Amino acid sequence: MVNKEERQIHIIAKDIINQFSIVLKTSLIHDPGNVAVRTAIEKLLILINPLIESERTILIELMGEFFYINGSRIRYSLEYLLNFDFLVKEFKKRAIGSVLFRNIVEPEDIQLFLKAFIDSGFSEEPYETMLNRMSESHTIGIDRLKKIAVGLKKIAVGEDMDRRKIIKRTYFNAVSYIKGVITKIRSGEKVNIKKAKRLVETIVDQLLEEEHVLLSMTAIKDYDEYTYHHSVNVSILSIALSQRLGLNKKVLTELGLVALFHDIGKVEIPQDVLNKPTSFTEDEWKLIKMHPIWGVMAILKLRSFDNTAIRSVIVAFEHHINIDFSGYPQVRKYKELDLYSKIVCLADQFDAMTSSRVYSRIPMSPDKALSVMMERSGVDLDPLLFKFFINMVGVFPIGTLVMLDTKELGLVYESNAVFADRPRVLIIIDNKGKKVRGPVVSLTEKDETRRYLRSIVKILDLNKYKINLAEYLL
Structure with missing residues (x-):
């Protein structure tokens, strides 16, 4: 029989995931002190702190494409789709498998998490960067994303075939x-x-x-x-x-x-x-x-x-x-x-x-x-x-050839369900006109002044430029 605490988790869990996504999304758009960020954090704390009081901890886990809270899979309706999808992709981008809330959470704890989250987006080793930034927190912890079975076969770290x-x-x-x-x-x-x-x-x-x-x-x-x-x-x-x-x-x-x-x-x-x-x-x-x-x-x-x-x-x-x-x-x-x-x-x-x-x-x-x-x-x-x-x-489907405002050419590598005009792009021509293979860059990346590092300015014809997609995407 499902106990009262488990029923409570099922009732509010999808709202926790949804609001957690909103907080992270808002932090990517606005400065940490912005009223929109502070308001989003307050709404999240209203949801999670009562549950922490009753459960002592809250463990949010990502397994495949689904979130679990304290072991229970979170089911959601279509109205939550975009926010859940955003959170899945951001967790995977940083190789985050779980977030653990150990004590009553204060706004400062979330702000620390957000700073680590944003900084890790600019790192070549995002999980390690985030782990280091979060080391001083006694309230929130993270763990690495674990590999799951893919088509009846486990993929081990270091396996020859990626x-x-x-x-x-x-x-x-x-x-x-x-x-x-x-x-x-x-x-x-x-x-x-x-x-x-x-x-x-x-x-x-x-x-x-x-x-x-x-x-x-x-x-x-x-x-x-x-x-x-x-x-x-x-x-x-x-x-x-x-x-x-x-x-x-x-x-x-x-x-x-x-x-x-x-x-x-x-x-x-x-x-x-x-x-x-x-x-x-x-x-x-x-x-x-x-x-x-x-x-x-x-x-x-x-x-x-x-x-x-x-x-x-x-x-x-x-x-x-x-x-x-x-x-x-x-x-x-x-x-x-x-x-x-x-x-x-x-x-x-x-x-x-x-x-x-x-x-x-x-x-x-x-x-x-x-x-x-x-x-x-x-x-x-x-x-x-x-x-x-x-x-x-995506507005720019995978394989679309685009010109960036940096004078680089790239192929859309992964769409972005939340920021439709800011997919991940594989650079194939650098700003000097030289043919290259990579890197893969996210068009959501910003510099220290919060300006986007790259933006799409034009879509180009693959056939005109004689681009062989198989050369880059296989």
């Missing part, structure tokens, strides 16, 4: 798998669906731990094997969007699996049509528009008739039907599109537009694709889901 390489291997295993599936279907061989589920489960685990790395994989396009990469990219984007919606891990896995097979009907389209280097003829477009129906038939042959199979059939059929019921296949007296279909539709359109296939033989830049999708929002695309999608990929 996370990016492991995630890269997972991505290309998925591409290889879907390529094999299509080959086997065409030759009439049996397909191993259980392997697909294991692959998607691994993707989900890795995305919960390192979302930006997997999203960077989707930015690297392979024009020669578009169909296979597209299926995996849509699966990853769909999972990432669903995670932002607060859907549970079981749903993320099911949706990822459904999305992986959304285009399976294209097995019936001749290869010379799919890979045609010029625009489709009217007859070829008729073939293309048949693939949702062929997808339904292919899935029914592949799977036993369970719930996932039903959702796969629905998504295969609906993913090109718009919310106003235009698109294809043409339907009559349709009441509502499935949630999975709406999510996959967004992921499908974004990846297709930013690839050299179907929508344009010359791919759009990610920011241009988002602009086109914004025009379609509310007519073709679900407007609420699109807002979450933009929040996920």
Whole structure:
């Protein structure tokens, strides 16, 4: 039975995390003595000190993408999403795994924490810097972020293969798998669906731990094997969007699996049509528009008739039907599109537009694709889901080439859900025009006068500058 103290934690815990995030965010914008910072601190103390009196200590832990307070996982509604997401990223950036409040907390204790937090953001070793700054505090302590299982495998410190390489291997295993599936279907061989589920489960685990790395994989396009990469990219984007919606891990896995097979009907389209280097003829477009129906038939042959199979059939059929019921296949007296279909539709359109296939033989830049999708929002695309999608990929999606006010050129490396115009950027051309590889810089960094060190002034065309994303993001 849950005792009174545990119930109290569950009631106020999400407010503690939310206000803690607000305090940190406010401190990045204003000086420590600013009234907005002081007010935010007061509100936080009102929440945490009564709980410390009853619990003696409060331990805030980050595990994967979730926060725990005194061992209980904190569940939250959509209104808390941005603040929780901000706090997760800031903890990870500084390798902070936990914050322990040992005694009644005074405003001065929080101010000390904030100074350490801000200073660590400028350090090459942020955790060590923060730990040193916090050494004089007898009230607040921090501990290092612990590595968690990624796709059924623990990653040990000092292991030869870093996370990016492991995630890269997972991505290309998925591409290889879907390529094999299509080959086997065409030759009439049996397909191993259980392997697909294991692959998607691994993707989900890795995305919960390192979302930006997997999203960077989707930015690297392979024009020669578009169909296979597209299926995996849509699966990853769909999972990432669903995670932002607060859907549970079981749903993320099911949706990822459904999305992986959304285009399976294209097995019936001749290869010379799919890979045609010029625009489709009217007859070829008729073939293309048949693939949702062929997808339904292919899935029914592949799977036993369970719930996932039903959702796969629905998504295969609906993913090109718009919310106003235009698109294809043409339907009559349709009441509502499935949630999975709406999510996959967004992921499908974004990846297709930013690839050299179907929508344009010359791919759009990610920011241009988002602009086109914004025009379609509310007519073709679900407007609420699109807002979450933009929040996920960022105003400057990963892989966008940008010019900074320092005359450096860089690739967006990780989006920033809170400060949308201030992502992390990988510098590839320095201010002298020399080609370099790094460093990765945060555009939220400020100098001693609180002015931003770098800002984006212009988006550039990757194709014009002949930038190979794989060279930098793989």
